[in-house]
Each structure stands twice: as structure tokens, then as C-alpha cells.
Amino acid sequence: MERTLTETDPTQPAPEPPVDAADGTAPEAAGPLAHIAAALRRERQKAGLSLTELARRAGVAKSTLSQLESAAGNPSVETLWALSVALDVPFALLVQPARPQVQLVRAGEGPRFAADRADYLATVLSTCPPNARRDLYLITAEPGPARESDPHMPGVVEHVVLSTGRALVGPSDDPAELAPGDYIAYPGDLPHVFEALDPGTTAVLVSEHT
């Protein structure tokens, strides 16, 4: 076993994470096996389950589970999946290492998102550090015609928290009027709008790429 996981192919575009660059812990290439072992044991103990019990619930041989927690071996997806279901934790948690970092973006500073209109401005606060699949935007908008967004990738969910002003936000066929502090989430793969009703309307947008 032991395949070449560390290969960084030079011909690959390498999307260049705009914000959130260097990460302290080992990046994705470090290999998931050791992390799986640790995560598996940690989550199992957190759930207060014995190795035997978890194996029974997941329908996995406890010998297999034992070996996995010893970082011996390379589980199949189906096996690991069964364990994640039995533990009721997201699959990714068992596989993906974490990455901590402090990141600060001042109000005016972040890279602007392609502003197709003068009265609508989205500042990127945090794009997904390769594995987290969520983007954070700060929206600033002025009253005007509704901004219709084309639907994105299927599986995208958008969360909007209105900070100041008022706005009509949500699926195009049934948007909600938000006041400061209001929150709405909707599937991003449906057509949706953001229409500011008050001047100086601002909002926080979290876009999850699932």
C-alpha cells in the first residue's frame, strides 16, 4: 500500500486560495489514515460507546474497527460510512483534518466580488480553505431593482443574516422581507433575489457548497 498522496502536480491549476492561506496543521496531503484512527476513537468515546457496541450498530466487525483505531489499514468507503452513520457524525469529520488560523478583514478591505452593479457590493470575507466548502460574504446594497441571482451548483445552501437596513431576500418566487437580525436560508440552486429596501443595507451571506 502507501500510495503517493503527497504528489503536487505542477500542471494542476492550483486555484490559489485567496484568503486563508498557510495553515498550521498538516494539509490535505498528509494522508487521512492517521486522522481517521484518531477521529474514530475520539468520536466513539465521546458518544460513550464501547468498541463492541459501535461495531454492532454499524454492522462492522469489531476486529476491523479495532484495527482502524490502531491506524492499521485503509478502510473502504462503505465501512467508514457505516461508522459515521452509527456515530451520527458527518463523514467528512472522520477524514478531514482541521486547520486553524486567525484571519482579519477590515470593513473596506476584502477582495470585492465581481460587482456587476454599482449598488450591490459583495466583499469576500473567507473563501473555503480547500476543504471547508463555505464562503463568507459581506453584502452592501442600496435600494433599486431586485438583484436576481442565477442558480448555482446543486447542493448549495445560502444563509443570510441582515445586519442593517431592510431587504427582500430568498427564493424568487417567495422572498422574505428581512429586518436587522432576521435570518433566512434557502437552496442556492433555485433562482433567488437580494433587493435592498433601505439605503445602506448590509448583510452577512454564508454560502455553503455542501
Added chain:
Amino acid sequence: MERTLTETDPTQPAPEPPVDAADGTAPEAAGPLAHIAAALRRERQKAGLSLTELARRAGVAKSTLSQLESAAGNPSVETLWALSVALDVPFALLVQPARPQVQLVRAGEGPRFAADRADYLATVLSTCPPNARRDLYLITAEPGPARESDPHMPGVVEHVVLSTGRALVGPSDDPAELAPGDYIAYPGDLPHVFEALDPGTTAVLVSEHT
């Protein structure tokens, strides 16, 4: 093969997703193999890679890759990992299906988080629908002594966007003073503070459980 993946163990606490309940698409239990096949082919074609080329980059036999895209077989984590690296997509994307839903929470409505102090109020906007591992809070705070948070689980990252007022936010040893629109992210497993400096300070907090 074909293990019992759908098992919903009654003895399991079943954390009861507080917000964001029913989901349209097949939930996690549907089994990842079919999704992997589709995602693999989709991502490969999106990247404009041939099967041969991707196999070479990932260090995987192209026969293996071919079978995976045909939904034949149950790849090992290491294999799938190598492919996710070569494709430069998050591992989870290859495995997890999506879940869409519209969700609206009015300013005063969401379930309050255990307010240990009168001048600090966190409203839960969206707890992680079992698999998304991130919480959304609306913070309302008044000037007063700094609110020190005990460090959480390792791997937790908190994102704060200040909406109104001013606040001192971040790691306890080096917090940043935020003005409206400012953004900061920091590892949640370090001690950190949230200290409002202006009356009526509000912020959006995204807590990622990795």
C-alpha cells in the same frame, strides 16, 4: 458486500435537528457509492481530464478509476483520497449528497443560547443539519466586562462579522477591535473573547465544527 447502511438504531439518542428538519434529497443513509461514481465523473470532466490522465496523477490504476465511475466497487479511503487530491476537490464533495431547504428566523425568535449573562445574548439561527457541522448565531451584546469563552473542541473555527456597534473580538491574547463590516476568524480551541464596546452591538457568529 452491501452492508446494512440504513440501520437507524433506536437506542441512539438521535440528536434531533432543532432547525432545518426534513430534507428533500436522499439523506446520508442512501449510500455513498452511487454518488461517488457520479461525482467522480462529473468532477473529472469539469477539470477537463481524461480518465487515463487522472489515473496517472492520482497514482491509481485507470482500471480502478473506470470501475469506480461505473459505480462498481467500494473504494478504499486512500484511493478516493488520492483522487480528491488529484482533482483538487474536497474529499467530502465526492461522498456527501446535498440537502436543500428554506428556513427563516425572525430577529427575536430563534432559540436563545444559554445566556449566562444578561448583557450577552446569542440566538441560534441554524444549527448544523446533521452533516454540515457549522452553527450560525446572532450575537447581541452590551458594553461590560469581556466575555471569555472557554476553548471548544479542537478543530473548531469561529468567524465573526460585526454588524453594528464596536467590539473586541478574537483570541484572548490578541483580540481585534471590530467596527461594522469587519470580520475576524480564529481557532475556537483557543481561549477567546467577545467584549462589546458600544451599546447595542450585534454580530454574526459562524462556528465551524470542522
Added chain:
DNA sequence: CGGGTGCGTTCGTCAAGGCGAACAGTCGGA
């Protein structure tokens, strides 16, 4: 002291995943 029960580990067997090679099919140029 037996001898239950639970834990987590190690053993040997069997099936299945991963591999390279050989295979069919398509496009483009000499």
C-alpha cells in the same frame, strides 16, 4: 476462589479491491 460478563486485542480464512496488460473504439494525418 471459580466463573460469569464486559472490554479491546490478535489470529486465520475468504472475498473483494487494486493492479497491469490486453482489449475495442475514435480521431487525425501521412
Added chain:
DNA sequence: TCCGACTGTTCGCCTTGACGAACGCACCCG
């Protein structure tokens, strides 16, 4: 038309993951 380079598929072989049973250990109760 033939050739070469490319695509993605299918074919045996061998390694390895997953399994059940047996094992060593702690604990508790009669």
C-alpha cells in the same frame, strides 16, 4: 487506407480489507 495516439473498457493475478472466533484482561458477584 493504414498507422499511431488517444479514449475508456474488460481480463487474470495478487494483495489486502473485512470477517468471525479465539484470546488475554479487568471487573463483579456468588
